[in-house]
Amino acid sequence: MKCPICNRDMKEGVVQSGRTIFFTTEPHTFFFLPNDIMSEDVTLSQHNWTRPTCKAYHCEKCRKVIIDYDA
């Protein structure tokens, strides 16, 4: 994948966490799981019961990570 900012090749890898990885517009302060029903939270990771993982691409120059979800 090419970086959308500098157009250089991005390094393919994964983002991992010990818990489900999600995007939210309203940062959670207590319950750190996505609220898929009552909000616009988007679950990004798969294998959430064993090894929450997202396929991702990294540009070191721009310090950006692009995450593919449902991938």
Ligand SMILES: [Zn+2]
């Ligand atoms: Zn870049």
